[in-house]
Amino acid sequence: MGVEVFAVGGYGEAGGRNMTAVRVDDELVIFDCGMSLDKSLVFRKDFPKASTRELRDVKAIPDDTILRRYRSKAVAVALSHAHLDHIGAVPKLLFRYRCPVFGTRFTIELVKRDLENEERYAEEAEEVRMNLYAVEPGDEVQISRRLRLEFVPISHSIPGSVLPVLHTPYGAIVYACDFKFDDRQMIGYQPDYKRLKQLGKEGVLLLIPESLRVAEEIKTPSESVAREMVSDVLRFADEETEGIIVTTFSSHIERIQAIADTADRLGRRVVLAGRSLGKYGRVAEELGLLNLPAGARIYDKPDTIRRGLERACEEKEEYLLIVTGHQGEPGAVLTRMADDELPYRLTEQDGVIFSSSVIPSPINRSNRYKLETKLRLKGVKMFKDVHVSGHAGREDHRLLLRMLQPEFIVPAHGDPDMLAAYAELATQEGYEINTDLFLTLDGTRIELPI
Ligand SMILES: [Zn+2]
Numbered sequence: 001m002g003v004e005v006f007a008v009g010g011y012g013e014a015g016g017r018n019m020t021a022v023r024v025d026d027e028l029v030i031f032d033c034g035m036s037l038d039k040s041l042v043f044r045k046d047f048p049k050a051s052t053r054e055l056r057d058v059k060a061i062p063d064d065t066i067l068r069r070y071r072s073k074a075v076a077v078a079l080s081h082a083h084l085d086h087i088g089a090v091p092k093l094l095f096r097y098r099c100p101v102f103g104t105r106f107t108i109e110l111v112k113r114d115l116e117n118e119e120r121y122a123e124e125a126e127e128v129r130m131n132l133y134a135v136e137p138g139d140e141v142q143i144s145r146r147l148r149l150e151f152v153p154i155s156h157s158i159p160g161s162v163l164p165v166l167h168t169p170y171g172a173i174v175y176a177c178d179f180k181f182d183d184r185q186m187i188g189y190q191p192d193y194k195r196l197k198q199l200g201k202e203g204v205l206l207l208i209p210e211s212l213r214v215a216e217e218i219k220t221p222s223e224s225v226a227r228e229m230v231s232d233v234l235r236f237a238d239e240e241t242e243g244i245i246v247t248t249f250s251s252h253i254e255r256i257q258a259i260a261d262t263a264d265r266l267g268r269r270v271v272l273a274g275r276s277l278g279k280y281g282r283v284a285e286e287l288g289l290l291n292l293p294a295g296a297r298i299y300d301k302p303d304t305i306r307r308g309l310e311r312a313c314e315e316k317e318e319y320l321l322i323v324t325g326h327q328g329e330p331g332a333v334l335t336r337m338a339d340d341e342l343p344y345r346l347t348e349q350d351g352v353i354f355s356s357s358v359i360p361s362p363i364n365r366s367n368r369y370k371l372e373t374k375l376r377l378k379g380v381k382m383f384k385d386v387h388v389s390g391h392a393g394r395e396d397h398r399l400l401l402r403m404l405q406p407e408f409i410v411p412a413h414g415d416p417d418m419l420a421a422y423a424e425l426a427t428q429e430g431y432e433i434n435t436d437l438f439l440t441l442d443g444t445r446i447e448l449p450i
Pocket of ligand 1: 177
């Protein structure tokens with residue numbers, strides 16, 4: 001009996017495989033089911049065909065063997081948001097837990113696409129699909145006689161982000177992966193400060209926060225700052241270059257909207273090119289979250305990408321391209337442009353804008369280095385780091401901690417240094433390691449001393 005936390009994935013590495021399970025007495029609730037972004041690059045094409053075992057062996061998905069004994073006890077899965085490091089392993093793992101899966105509409109729609117693309121476990125994927133439930137921000141769902149899930153709206157770098165809260169007889173468990181405090185988002189939710197404070201008053205048993213940027217002694221700037229940066233750089237590039245190519249996170253709908261709006265004001269036609277831009281862009285359009293200017297096009301299949309780029313190359317100054325490849329991923333549109341594999345020749349008259357940062361992993365660093373070197377050799381003008389992060393800085397974290405005043409903390413979603421940086425903040429706030437603050441790595445479990 002009691003409450004136990006299972007650190008399934010994302011404990012000890014940045015940007016990957018986020019999955020946490022909580023056992024409350026004899027019931028299990030799972031938070032997120034993500035893939036590792038860089039490890040999956042190895043499997044990029046074959047991911048839908050790959051088996052759970054082979055993906056687990058290369059650490060592309062969480063190793064959930066620690067939960068084997070408890071699979072039949074699972075009563076619900078709560079998905080926090082639609083980033084792949086939080087939902088990417090759903091088609092490979094969740095069929096083992098025959099229980100409802102909750103997320104906001106945008107998240108659920110993207111999970112559906114992944115399940116439809118699944119090849120290896122197509123039948124099982126259909127079963128999971130039947131168990132998906134879309135919730136609205138603020139919703140509360142009774143998942144068993146004693147457990148209730150609540151979805152508190154929060155800001156992050158993708159629409160539909162929530163902090164799932166599990167209400168138990170022992171107090172609330174708040175899963176805060178991922179978030180930042182941003183009051184000036186246009187598309188994503190506003191953080192619900194009032195509800196967070198109220199939860200703190202009602203009694204929070206456990207906080208499971210992300211740790212990616214907690215070492216940075218900042219309050220993460222608002223997306224409105226990124227909008228200004230985008231507008232500033234695009235105006236400059238419009239004067240100084242012929243072709244403008246912007247690359248950003250395909251799931252960052254708010255950013256794509258800002259780029260497209262500025263392009264429209266500059267009188268350039270917007271083209272989105274790339275498979276994942278098509279996936280996220282179309283779902284966002286269907287749900288009315290993304291409103292591209294008249295005449296904008298999305299090209300997400302090899303032949304349409306090719307034709308679209310060919311046309312744009314003939315009148316470069318008439319277009320603004322938003323393309324995949326900000327991390328220099330092999331097979332992405334920008335990478336292939338740099339390799340002369342697509343009919344858009346990059347020259348010293350063109351500008352490439354990186355509206356992103358490098359996700360700090362050795363594979364990304366090496367891919368980006370190669371990409372930038374190729375662009376430099378062509379004389380392309382580069383505009384880097386036109387970006388603000390979607391992750392909480394130290395002061396965002398401190399604010400959350402003070403609002404919630406949790407009894408216990410288990411930092412998640414970070415490499416050992418990041419988890420330790422969270423511990424530094426928590427000890428400043430009066431917590432003590434191994435008393436009410438627990439640092440852990442993948443594959444371990446912690447019984448809360450209650
Ligand atoms: Zn995220």
